[in-house]
Structure formats: structure tokens, C-alpha cells
Amino acid sequence: MLAADELPPLKVAVAEPGPIIAMKLQSIMNRGAAKEGTDLLDIVRLTLDRRCGPTSREQLAAADRLLRADALLHARHWFDQAADLSLKRVRAVPEGASLEVDDLRLVGDLLIAALDR
Numbered sequence: 709m710l711a712a713d714e715l716p717p718l719k720v721a722v723a724e725p726g727p728i729i730a731m732k733l734q735s736i737m738n739r740g741a742a743k744e745g746t747d748l749l750d751i752v753r754l755t756l757d758r759r760c761g762p763t764s765r766e767q768l769a770a771a772d773r774l775l776r777a778d779a780l781l782h783a784r785h786w787f788d789q790a791a792d793l794s795l796k797r798v799r800a801v802p803e804g805a806s807l808e809v810d811d812l813r814l815v816g817d818l819l820i821a822a823l824d825r
Contacts, residue, residue: 746801
């Protein structure tokens, strides 16, 4: 049997924040209202996080043109055109109760700036 210090390093694949945001933007409308709220809250958290936020926006900006166009469509919808509905969904999640519509619009502005290039 190998000792712990003799084991080869374990490589673990982890999801990147930009692709997670793109996936969640595209899947929100196919989920129930409760899951919409958690997906929207995840997008808010990833976008505004001090470490993940800049990385996620760089990844989105560097994405394929078609992916950016689709994600842009959804970002505009959920964080601008339907921001009031999104706020209602996010506030239904206990962790999202303190968010304001301006928070959602900020996330929308950041995502749109990254995607609309």
C-alpha cells in the first residue's frame, strides 16, 4: 500500500465561471420558477464575485460569436427587459432576499458589455 505522500497528484476537472453563466442564461427559461431564482442568483454571484467576476466576463468575451449572441439575448432579457420578474424569482430564494433591481441591472450591464462586442 502506498503512503499518502507517495500517491500521484489527483487531477480534478472543474467548471469555469464563464461557461457556467452561459449555460445558466440559456437554461433559465426551461426550468420551474424556483429553479429560475437559484439560476439567476448563481449568475449574480458569479458575475459580481471579486475573483470569478472578471474571469467570467473575460471568458464570455472570448467565446464563440454564436454563443455570445445567444447569451447576450438571454442576458438582455433576464437582467434588463424582465428584470422585475427576475427580481421576484431571486427574492423567492432566501439568499436573494436582499437584492435590488439595481443589482440585477448592474449584472446585466456587465454581462452585456462582455458579450456585445
